[in-house]
Amino acid sequence: MEVSADSPVQVEQAQEGYAIIRINRPHVANSLNDEALHLLKQSIEQVGRQKGTRAVVLTGTGHFFCAGADLQQDEGNPIAGGGAGAVGAAHVRELYSALAVGLANLDLPVLAAINGACAGAGLGIALLCDFRIAIQGATFTTAFAKIALAPDTAVSWTLPRIVGTQLARRLLLSSERFSAEEALQWGLVDEVADTTDFEQRWRTQATALAQGPTLAYGAMKRLLRNTETNTLEEQAGLEALEQGYLIASEDFQEGGRAFLEKRSPHFEGR
Numbered sequence: 001m002e003v004s005a006d007s008p009v010q011v012e013q014a015q016e017g018y019a020i021i022r023i024n025r026p027h028v029a030n031s032l033n034d035e036a037l038h039l040l041k042q043s044i045e046q047v048g049r050q051k052g053t054r055a056v057v058l059t060g061t062g063h064f065f066c067a068g069a070d071l072q073q074d075e076g077n078p079i080a081g082g083g084a085g086a087v088g089a090a091h092v093r094e095l096y097s098a099l100a101v102g103l104a105n106l107d108l109p110v111l112a113a114i115n116g117a118c119a120g121a122g123l124g125i126a127l128l129c130d131f132r133i134a135i136q137g138a139t140f141t142t143a144f145a146k147i148a149l150a151p152d153t154a155v156s157w158t159l160p161r162i163v164g165t166q167l168a169r170r171l172l173l174s175s176e177r178f179s180a181e182e183a184l185q186w187g188l189v190d191e192v193a194d195t196t197d198f199e200q201r202w203r204t205q206a207t208a209l210a211q212g213p214t215l216a217y218g219a220m221k222r223l224l225r226n227t228e229t230n231t232l233e234e235q236a237g238l239e240a241l242e243q244g245y246l247i248a249s250e251d252f253q254e255g256g257r258a259f260l261e262k263r264s265p266h267f268e269g270r
Contacts, residue, residue, distance in 0.1 A: 009039035010061075011047065014203075017210035018055035019047040026062035031070035032121055037095040040125075041102050048106050054269050055209035056106065057202060058129060059113035068120020068143055069096075069152075092152050096121055100154035103128045104225070107218030109209040113202035114180075114189065119143040124153025127162065130221070131205065132189040134180040135198040140188065145175040162187055213251050214269035 012020040021043050023030040032040070047053050060066055103110065103125065112129035120143040126132055142159070144151050151159075151172060160168035163186045171178075183189045193201040209217075219242040226238060246252050251267045258265035 007039065008033070008036035009043050011043050013053070014206070014210075016203075016207040017052065018057060018206040019050070019053045020057045020059065020206075021047065022059050022061055023066050024061045025070075026060070026064060028070055028072070029064040029067035029117060030060040030062070030122070031067040033070040033073040034095060036070075037099055041095075041099045044099075044102050044106060048108060051270065054108065054212075054214045055206050056108050056110045057113050057206050058110060058125060059202070060115055062116070064116040065112075065114045065118040065138065066122025066125060067117055068122050071147070096124075096152040097154070100124060100128060100152075104154065107221055108214065109212070109217050109221075111202060111206050111209065113198075114138050115198065121153040121155075124151070124155040124158070127158035127188070128154060131209075133191045133193055133198070133202045133205065134183060134189040136180060136192055136194050138180040138183075138192075139177050140180070140183050141175055141177045142172050143175050145173055211267070213255065213265075213267045215249050215251050216246055218270075219246060 006024075008023070008025050010022045010024045012022070014020060021040070023032070023036065023040065025031060025033075025036060044056070047056055109131070110129040112126040112132040114126055114132060114134040115138070116135065117139050118126055118134075119141045123140060123142060142151065142155060144155075150156070156168075156172070159171065163171070167186060170176075180189065180192045184192050191201065223235070223238055223242060227235060230238065251265075251269065254267060255265050
């Protein structure tokens with residue numbers, strides 16, 4: 001995907017096989033205006049289709065991950081412009097909801113490299129990723145109550161599934177700010193890295209994911225998306241379908257050979 005240096009969303013393809021999608025509005029704490037939301041959704045769709053991309057990293061430019069919606073954009077935003085009712089709902093559905101669904105449905109493993117403040121829709125984006133590494137000193141907040149809004153970007157779906165209903169209720173209603181260490185304690189991030197090690201840590205993990213069994217990762221994510229609504233019998237049936245697909249893959253054959261030969265596998269992926 002070709003983007004200019006000042007584009008609000010930048011995409012970089014690493015030699016190791018993963019794509020980096022970077023929110024690039026550091027002058028406004030990487031908050032999201034309509035253009036950034038459209039480009040972010042488009043970028044996720046494009047890297048998902050791109051042959052040779054085996055994992056995705058989402059991060060921000062500078063010292064911010066994402067401060068949520070840009071409340072100061074001049075037009076097109078019902079929050080800033082005073083839109084109401086159906087107009088506001090359509091805006092949220094078209095931008096924030098569509099972004100959340102697109103990110104959740106991405107079959108590639110996704111890592112959030114949380115390089116600073118993470119709030120509102122920024123928190124929603126991070127929670128939709130499969131792994132989250134936060135830099136030491138990063139801060140988090142749901143933020144929505146402070147501007148008298150309900151959650152967007154599927155925060156009301158992801159947050160209680162990660163931390164439980166009561167803590168989710170507290171974090172949403174209070175909009176309290178919490179630290180990276182608290183986020184780690186509650187399971188909202190998987191790791192907190194020192195500032196000197198942060199980039200190396202997320203690049204190392206992204207490389208490991210890109211070298212992994214891409215097809216199996218996709219099957220695992222599809223199965224997990226159905227666990228909330230399927231019965232045990234339905235889920236077991238889906239597992240059988242995914243296993244049947246994977247058994248016929250070169251990745252499975254390579255995994256078996258590597259196991260028997262006591263070496264690391266080299267997965268072909270998609």
